[in-house]
Amino acid sequence: MPDVPPGASALCGVRLDRNGHVLYVDANGVDVAPDQLVVVQRAGREALARVVFSPPQLVSNEPRVAPEGKISRVATEEDIARLGSPHRADNGTAGAALPIEWTEWFVTPGEAPAVQATPAEEASARAFIERLFGSAEESS
Numbered sequence: 001m002p003d004v005p006p007g008a009s010a011l012c013g014v015r016l017d018r019n020g021h022v023l024y025v026d027a028n029g030v031d032v033a034p035d036q037l038v039v040v041q042r043a044g045r046e047a048l049a050r051v052v053f054s055p056p057q058l059v060s061n062e063p064r065v066a067p068e069g070k071i072s073r074v075a076t077e078e079d080i081a082r083l084g085s086p087h088r089a090d091n092g093t094a095g096a097a098l099p100i101e102w103t104e105w106f107v108t109p110g111e112a113p114a115v116q117a118t119p120a121e122e123a124s125a126r127a128f129i130e131r132l133f134g135s136a137e138e139s140s
Contacts, residue, residue, distance in 0.1 A: 011058055011067060014040060014049035026070040027055050039079050042069035048083040 010027040025040055032038055032051045040049045075083075 010055035011061065011065065012054050012071070013052040013058070014038065014071075015052055016040075016047055016049050022052050023049070023068045024065045025049075026067040028070040028072070030071045030073060032071060032074065037075035037080065039072045039075050039083070040069050041072050046072065046083060048075055048079060 010029075011024045012027045012032055013022040014025055015022060023040075023042075025042075030038065032054050034051050034053055034057070036051045038049055038051055040047050073079075
């Protein structure tokens, strides 16, 4: 991490929720990178957050923004299981040790599974899968 002037904190931005507002927090000497999960201390409580930008990426700070917490550490699998991911519904992804990015592919308990295809011409799951992976005839 680059040197920070005495008396100043190395600010970085994190989100507690996928589309939540960006919180400025003190990196607290922890080397972080965008998209990394970290444990943040705010008002005496721990929370899991995703890094949006690291201290070297903060070019200017106008007007002066005070940190709203500080990073304790990079999140471990235990932290993710204990605190829950800030970017997942409770759909069992973390419990199954699947990548956090997969959470949007699963439904929460009680929801009906569904295939959501963007293009209108994909009226079936088969058309969607063939677009992504090709048809069985093409691979033969």
